[in-house]
Amino acid sequence: MEKTNKRPIIIDTDPGIDDAMALAAALFSKELDVQLLTTVAGNVSLEKVTRNLLRLLTFWDLKIPVTKGASQPLLRAARDASEVHGESGLAGFDFPDGNQENLLPESAVAAMRRVLIAATEPVTIVALAPLTNLALLLREYPEAKEKIAEIVMMGGALGRGNFGAYTEFNIGVDPEAARIVFDSGLKLTMVPLEMGSIAKIYPEESQKMASLNQTGRMLYSLLQHYRSGSLDSGLEMYDSTVIAYLLNPSMFTVEKLSVQIETQGAYTAGATIVDLAGFYQEPANCQVCVNLDSTKFSTWLLAALANCP
Numbered sequence: 554m555e556k557t558n559k560r561p562i563i564i565d566t567d568p569g570i571d572d573a574m575a576l577a578a579a580l581f582s583k584e585l586d587v588q589l590l591t592t593v594a595g596n597v598s599l600e601k602v603t604r605n606l607l608r609l610l611t612f613w614d615l616k617i618p619v620t621k622g623a624s625q626p627l628l629r630a631a632r633d634a635s636e637v638h639g640e641s642g643l644a645g646f647d648f649p650d651g652n653q654e655n656l657l658p659e660s661a662v663a664a665m666r667r668v669l670i671a672a673t674e675p676v677t678i679v680a681l682a683p684l685t686n687l688a689l690l691l692r693e694y695p696e697a698k699e700k701i702a703e704i705v706m707m708g709g710a711l712g713r714g715n716f717g718a719y720t721e722f723n724i725g726v727d728p729e730a731a732r733i734v735f736d737s738g739l740k741l742t743m744v745p746l747e748m749g750s751i752a753k754i755y756p757e758e759s760q761k762m763a764s765l766n767q768t769g770r771m772l773y774s775l776l777q778h779y780r781s782g783s784l785d786s787g788l789e790m791y792d793s794t795v796i797a798y799l800l801n802p803s804m805f806t807v808e809k810l811s812v813q814i815e816t817q818g819a820y821t822a823g824a825t826i827v828d829l830a831g832f833y834q835e836p837a838n839c840q841v842c843v844n845l846d847s848t849k850f851s852t853w854l855l856a857a858l859a860n861c862p
């Protein structure tokens with residue numbers, strides 16, 4: 554394997570309009586070495602998110618291995634977010650058909666294990682979707698854990714949710730998977746829903762994005778169809794906050810806290826119980842981003858997208 558100074562990462566994703574933004578920032582970063590992309594049912598079905606990812610890679614003329622993961626949560630019925638991202642998951646842009654050569658026949662979990670076992674240094678896993686694939690990896694191949702540097706995820710909420718009253722989408726779709734990941738003992742960082750609400754893209758920034766390059770124009774076009782926030786009052790950028798954290802953590806305020814995943818509640822299954830006040834006296838198991846400098850974020854995002862073709 555070629556030796557590089559870049560940080561090795563695997564991205565687990567369900568594109569998704571905000572996933573497309575995050576991927577643009579990550580795949581053209583000089584600091585990240587994206588070794589594998591895995592898909593999981595989330596924003597839309599597994600078939601659609603995989604098709605979307607292959608189309609994005611073809612749009613960018615990139616060759617990066619892609620593998621398909623779980624088509625449904627561990628125990629629960631699949632529920633999507635097509636009301637936010639459109640029926641296809643990437644509404645608003647006419648993509649070329651995806652080059653199927655990027656798609657490997659092996660499963661996401663087998664591919665993650667293979668990449669981790671072969672890695673010469675621990676690999677960071679970036680989770681932009683429900684945690685089903687990661688839970689399966691930890692359950693089926695616990696020996697791969699020692700090669701995981703950390704897991705950085707977009708998921709959970711400090712307070713109210715966007716999937717249920719107290720439930721964020723990525724955790725709420727598959728609470729049992731989230732519990733396996735949060736109980737794993739691995740180094741975890743959670744970039745919750747609230748950071749995406751701070752990281753808003755306002756009209757001035759989306760105009761600048763459109764003038765950057767072909768990628769900026771594509772993302773601008775997708776944003777016209779994105780239904781989380783509004784174009785005029787600001788669009789909430791969730792998944793790209795994780796890439797911002799990886800590359801520039803100093804724009805966040807981070808606390809080490811106990812985070813428990815509710816799996817039983819009649820209304821709260823999938824809630825992230827972030828113990829900000831220390832009620833439960835549990836040891837900290839997660840670094841939690843609790844605040845973000847919105848100006849630094851938007852400056853960073855535009856600079857990151859400027860690296861794209």
Ligand SMILES: [Ca+2]
Pocket residue numbers: 566567568569571572595596681682792
């Ligand atoms: Ca996502």
